Structures are given as structure tokens and as C-alpha cells.
Amino acid sequence: LRIHPLGDAALLAELGTRLDTALNTRAIALAAALKKRRDVRQAIAGYASVTVQFDPDQTSHQSLAAAIRRLATKRPPMPEPGRLHRIPVRYDGPDIEEVAERLKLPRERIVELHTRPIYRVFLVGFVPGWAYLGPLPEELELPRRQVPRTQVPAGSVAIAGRQSGIYPLPTPGGWHLLGRTSVKLFLPDSDPPCLFRAGDRVKFFAAGE
């Protein structure tokens, strides 16, 4: 466990550096425990870390770090299995041919590989409603695009590294676009305003033409 300052009113507690479901489960549990403290303003779980914003008039980096070390040694409660979302995708994205070429796989195999796993929602963040999903099958691993697109349409289903994701809003993006879905990820008039929560599970399936 490494704890670093993020200025005078926040810190980053790193539980590990691997993309790992167990680490993510611990991070989510630690964030939930920290949120209950009065001196903590907000605690956000990352893949394998927790970013804690605290009230520097009520606590210090040192005393909060000590409390985090104590909490982190506790065995986290058995996580409830996250809700399962089934997401229909039309695999007609602008990058699917290029991905197939670069991976030397037929297009049908790309779809088969992408729809095979039940992905975990590691983290909701970046932009409203965006969820980092993983792990992506190794066979589909590719670095991000050299030149990010200035605008990616909402609903684009994309991959990069060992991750997959869905663009909830039209934003710039450097991931490879495999397809699109009509499912709305960002629900501004609901609370919470997003479909996925950290710890949820996601299964993609190929929707008809």
C-alpha cells in the first residue's frame, strides 16, 4: 500500500498496479469505508487505488494515511455480485476492419472475442457515465490510436489495451471503435445519473443488422 499526497486536501492510496478484480474489489470497499468518515469529503475508487479528498482543518495527511493503513488490513466484506447488464452492439464501427487487419483475425472472430467475456465495471469516471470495462481478451489487445479522434459519437463501443468502454457523450477519444449501441449510459435525470456502477458486470451481444 502506497499513500501519496495530492496537494494539501487529498491523497492517493495505491493498493497495487495491476488490472485485477480482487484489487478493484478492495479499492471499492476501502472507498466505501472512507466515505463514512467525517473528515473525508469524498473517496473515489480507481482500478486499484482510492483518491481521498479530505478536510485539512479536521485531519492531516499523516493521520488519515494511518487510518487507511488500518482499514486496508481488514478483510473486505464479501462483495455482492454486481448487477449484470446485457448490451446489444451493432459491430459496424469505423475501426473494426483496421482492428481485424492489425490483429490478423477475421472480423467475425473480433465480434466473437469481444462478446465472449462478462466484463467488470472497474471504474466509472473520466466523463459523465463513462465506464472502464475489463479485462478484454488478450487476443484483442492493441495500443490506443496514434492520433485520437476529435469527436467520437455517443454510443460508440470501443477497445484499447486490455479494456473496453462505451462513449456516453460525444467526446474526443483515442480508442478503437468496434461498433455502437443504442443503450444510454449517461442518464442525467436519474440519480445516480449513470447506468453502470463500479463492480457491475457487462455482457455484449451482437445485435441484428
Place this chain on the structure above:
Amino acid sequence: VTAVLNVQEPGLFTTVQDLGRPNAISAGVQSGGAMDRFAHAAANLLVGNDVGHATLECTFSGPHLVAEHPCLVAVAGADFDPHVNGTPVPGWTSMLLGAGDQLTFGPNRKGARMYIALAGGIEADRWLGSLSTNVMAARGGKQGRPLERGDNIAAAGAPRKPSISRLHLAESLRPVYGDHILHSIPGPHVKRLNPESRSNLFGMAYRVTKDANRMGYRLEGPRLDTSGEELLSFGLVPGALQVPHGGQPILLMADHQTAGGYPVVATVVSASMPVAAQLLPGDEVLFAEATAERAQQMRMALGAALETLR
């Protein structure tokens, strides 16, 4: 009577802001809120509000407002040369506007963001626990957008304290906006910088580019070389100095993305964020390495200044 201001001209980019929506971060929604929390708080306290009431954040230029009913207002933050009915009026001072009075602004004399508080707070759309405008989601504030000509601004309620006009915050108690030194605590990924980059970060000037908005400022200066494996995405905070692949840092501000995977080599301390909020494109900044103790002293000084208005 509910005080009402009518917007004759909105200014370049004027939005309703309060202290943001930190509870929405776990949904990926930016926390948002006033960029310069000190000026926002001072403007509110000057008109007898709580610091959490909504104000108008005016970016780079001021609006032209007409009072339709008598009301108490205060402007704080950047100096946009405020006038009432054509006569210059001081900033950081509460003032009573009569029905028909015109509040206008001249050229930008110092800073980037000015706050206008109205006794009772500014009424606006509440979204996820905050009145702050989120233009990306088009929610909060005035229908999720900047002010437009013809908008009406109403008071949300009665002020916490009876209205006092000509309450003033002395210059000696305010942050030094022109000074452009951002006190910063190194970490979490400062060890990824090579020694030369580290001495550049805490020794050389960085210029704010045109790409500077409520999400963050792209800076330009000596390249910061980071090494090491790709990071897994983690939660970000305002003031974090993120270094993407090109080596030109980005200073994250109020509407920053909630998570990211670029190294963060330092974070500007909370008491320097009001100074950061007032930077204009082209301004040069220096990052000064700070300790937690120094950050606390600076924070307490600003807190004590606000106390004088309570």
C-alpha cells in the same frame, strides 16, 4: 420582494456556480463549482449569504445587468472595472442597487474570473445536489448553459444576515492575483520525472496557452519527461498537474475529468487555487515546492480573511 436582475448583455461566458457536486464524482460527473472559491465566498459573505450560495462566475468579461427591484450585490475576484449607472464602484464591496440601476463593466484590468453575488443567493436549476452549471451535461445553473441576453436572475431566498451595504474586504486580506506563483506539493508520480525535468518543473516558468478553460489549462514550457509503465486510471482532483505523453503539463481545474491515467507530478495547494483561477492565456506561472505546513498557513490566512466578513 424577490430581487431580480435582468441580463442586458451576458458577457463572454457567465455561468451560475456554487461549491459543486462532489457526490456525483462516482458517476463520472465533474464536481464543478466556482473556480476561485475565495472570491466566490467573499462575494457571498459581503451580501450576508453563506459561502455555499450560488454566484455568477463571469469569465474574461462582465455582463450588463439592470436591477428590476432594489437588491444588494457584491462583485469580487477579477477586476473588470465595475460601474453603476456609469460611475465607477469598488470591487470586493457590497452595494445596494435601486430599481433601474445599471451594473456594467469595462475592460479586464486584472484576472480572469469575477463573481457577482446577490443577497439571498442566485436562484438556479439544482442538479445532483448543486446549482453549478455543467455545460457538458447541459444541467444545473440556468438550464445548463451560460447566461444569455434576456435572462432574469432571481434571489433564491432571504440572506442569512441582514443586508449591509459598503461592507468591504481590504486588499491586504485578498490573494495576490498578479503574483502567479503556484505553491504545489510534489507527488504522486514525481519520481517518474528525470532530475532535469524535476528541476524544470520547480524552477522554470510555464505559460498558460489558449487552451485554458474550466476543465483545465494546457501549459507550455520546458518538456517534462516521465518514464515508467502506463498507469491504471485513478481519481483526479483540482490542482493536479498531469503530464501527458508530449511532456507539456495540464493543470486540472474545477470541471476536470474525474479520472485519468497520466502521471500527476505535483498538485497545487488549495490556497493557491484562487490565484490559478485568475490566470489568463499568455500568463506565466512558477510552481514553488510547498510543504503541508506552508499550505496550512496559507489556507488559514485566507480563512481568517473571510472570517472578518462573517
